[in-house]
Amino acid sequence: xxxxxxxxxxxxxxxxxxxxxxxxxxxxxxxxxxxxxxxxxxxxxxxxxxxxxxxxxxxxxxxxxxxxxxxxxxxxxxxxxxxxxxxxxxxxxxxxxxxxxxxxxxxxxxxxxxxxxxxxxxxxxxxxxxxxxxxxxxxxxxxxxxxxxxxxxxxxxxxxxxxxxxxxxxxxxxxxxxxxxxxxxxxxxxxxxxxxxxxxxxxxxxxxxxxxxxxxxxxxxxxxxxxxxxxxxxxxxxxxxxxxxxxxxxxxxxxxxxxxxxxxxxxxxxxxxxxxxxxxxxxxxxxxxxxxxxxxxxxxxxxxxxxxxxxxxxxxxxxxxxxxxxxxxxxxxxxxxxxxxxxxxxxxxxxxxxxxxxxxxxxxxxxxxxxxxxxxxxxxxxxxxxxxxxxxxxxxxxxxxx
Amino acid sequence: xxxxxxxxxxxxxxxxxxxxxxxxxxxxxxxxxxxxxxxxxxxxxxxxxxxxxxxxxxxxxxxxxxxxxxxxxxxxxxxxxxxxxxxxxxxxxxxxxxxxxxxxxxxxxxxxxxxxxxxxxxxxxxxxxxxxxxxxxxxxxxxxxxxxxxxxxxxxxxxxxxxxxxxxxxxxxxxxxxxxxxxxxxxxxxxxxxxxxxxxxxxxxxxxxxxxxxxxxxxxxxxxxxxxxxxxxxx
Ligand SMILES: Nc1ncnc2c1ncn2[C@@H]1O[C@H](COP(=O)(O)OP(=O)(O)OP(=O)(O)O)[C@@H](O)[C@H]1O
Ligand SMILES: [Mg+2]
Numbered sequence: 001x002x003x004x005x006x007x008x009x010x011x012x013x014x015x016x017x018x019x020x021x022x023x024x025x026x027x028x029x030x031x032x033x034x035x036x037x038x039x040x041x042x043x044x045x046x047x048x049x050x051x052x053x054x055x056x057x058x059x060x061x062x063x064x065x066x067x068x069x070x071x072x073x074x075x076x077x078x079x080x081x082x083x084x085x086x087x088x089x090x091x092x093x094x095x096x097x098x099x100x101x102x103x104x105x106x107x108x109x110x111x112x113x114x115x116x117x118x119x120x121x122x123x124x125x126x127x128x129x130x131x132x133x134x135x136x137x138x139x140x141x142x143x144x145x146x147x148x149x150x151x152x153x154x155x156x157x158x159x160x161x162x163x164x165x166x167x168x169x170x171x172x173x174x175x176x177x178x179x180x181x182x183x184x185x186x187x188x189x190x191x192x193x194x195x196x197x198x199x200x201x202x203x204x205x206x207x208x209x210x211x212x213x214x215x216x217x218x219x220x221x222x223x224x225x226x227x228x229x230x231x232x233x234x235x236x237x238x239x240x241x242x243x244x245x246x247x248x249x250x251x252x253x254x255x256x257x258x259x260x261x262x263x264x265x266x267x268x269x270x271x272x273x274x275x276x277x278x279x280x281x282x283x284x285x286x287x288x289x290x291x292x293x294x295x296x297x298x299x300x301x302x303x304x305x306x307x308x309x310x311x312x313x314x315x316x317x318x319x320x321x322x323x324x325x326x327x328x329x330x331x332x333x334x335x336x337x338x339x340x341x342x343x344x345x346x347x348x349x350x351x352x353x354x355x356x357x358x359x360x361x362x363x364x365x366x367x368x369x370x371x372x373x374x375x376x377x378x379x380x381x382x383x384x385x386x387x388x389x390x391x392x393x394x395x396x397x398x399x400x401x402x
Numbered sequence: 403x404x405x406x407x408x409x410x411x412x413x414x415x416x417x418x419x420x421x422x423x424x425x426x427x428x429x430x431x432x433x434x435x436x437x438x439x440x441x442x443x444x445x446x447x448x449x450x451x452x453x454x455x456x457x458x459x460x461x462x463x464x465x466x467x468x469x470x471x472x473x474x475x476x477x478x479x480x481x482x483x484x485x486x487x488x489x490x491x492x493x494x495x496x497x498x499x500x501x502x503x504x505x506x507x508x509x510x511x512x513x514x515x516x517x518x519x520x521x522x523x524x525x526x527x528x529x530x531x532x533x534x535x536x537x538x539x540x541x542x543x544x545x546x547x548x549x550x551x552x553x554x555x556x557x558x559x560x561x562x563x564x565x566x567x568x569x570x571x572x573x574x575x576x577x578x579x580x581x582x583x584x585x586x587x588x589x590x591x592x593x594x595x596x597x598x599x600x601x602x603x604x605x606x607x608x609x610x611x612x613x614x615x616x617x618x619x620x621x622x623x624x625x626x627x628x629x630x631x632x633x634x635x636x637x
Contacts, residue, residue, distance in 0.1 A: 314485060
């Protein structure tokens, strides 16, 4: 009874100063909205990134020669990784499939259409190892790889750029001036940021190495391990094997790098997590600022209503009744701000998803009650001091206040 | 038993170097059902005494027995309860709560006291002071006389045994003052003890007893009967 009347009184005194209440709530509105929006976009980014990596397969080990460049071809690449290494790797019990690979940028041409893209020379298992499905036509065969056939599988973006609406299958393209027959197009996987499998041309390994680019060593060895095998164990075995193959002495550095995808996921997750946390901190600070705004306006309100407090005390209000009244008022402010902020944050997410197609921001269902309780906590925390100040006013002095 | 009994009450304000003795040894009693006026020059301590009697303030020394109980050293929550249950206040400047209807204003002490059916009781109280048709009005929509009647309704709604009024007609014209005083007389007739601080003779004359304060002391305590007797003797 007293409680509901107090709630009613709280809202009435807030609506009596509408503009002031709204301005005060703006801090909390912005704080809550940005917490919701940032956490939604952050979680969306995380899901997208780890999902991309997972789509390549978490049982994937990527090995490249020691070098500083990325997907490197340039000078300085160590030329120690050979086809022999790949053959030896396949003998390891944990290793399921191995796909050696060389890569090079190249000029690709069909009729008058020219494009510069990445050409990857590899073997048939590559498509299985990298979970790369064929969308149109077929991949090249083992026979074609062994017989050095000049056949090519295009990434969908490359195909689009060269052929437009035309059917690329069976057509002849030129890579660095050498003719290749298109036998297939891969399914789109989406840009992964650090590389784009949709803008690539795949050709048989030996054709690339011997005829097109003249490489004598490999740039990548992609291998998968069996389901259930421990990826870190597998990585150790791979390292030991390659060191043996390369005759590295004890204490000598590896002349290759091994990267496993589950570690990559962890790394990227922790990076996006850190960025999200940073932004959340900024949003959290604006919540604190909003809270201070509430405290400020509540202190003003207590001063303005000193007389009312005196009257209420004269009529029998105890300290805790006054305390509760002003706490409820601060709470009404912060919760109203919180609710508007939640609505605002959710619409930011909806808007984001309308404008950005790269990935989708998500709403964590827990974030709404969380934001609600955080704004309640802000109201109670920052309303506490003004409320207790009000509650401790001496009745006779409060009544005499001009 | 006296409903109000004070023993040597003093109230001293320390103003830096000097000290102000607002009350300086006040001893008197009021019996249940009395209607008493308190008069005295400005600054004589009337409001100070009324605040102490209403448990809004504490005396610096001395004892105050309310209905036989020494309330001088009660905890402030208990004082709040005493104010809520036993005492009704009427102020010169009404002290109504803004942004609340007349009915809601009257409800306030009932809510703090945890009464049931606060609405019905409040409406009854409004009827008693003739404001039933103004229940939904806010204080700033009422005339001065109506505001004071509303304040009176709020004071009597908890059925207190004492009503303390500090210059209740100070802001009203003489006709409206008359109305308020009639209401006081009606209330007193139902057994409520009344103590009214006033400057006006007309008010004091309505009371059977008059206390006079000067410099924080009671300098006279007269019954109207006495005065009439005195006047009769003088004739
Ligand atoms: N909070 C205070 N601090 C210091 N002195 C005070 C305080 N309150 C009252 N006084 C002093 O106590 C004395 C009595 O004041 P009080 O208000 O009781 O007078 P009063 O009889 O009600 O006067 P009036 O008829 O003008 O209302 C005055 O001298 C006043 O200055
Ligand atoms: Mg006074």
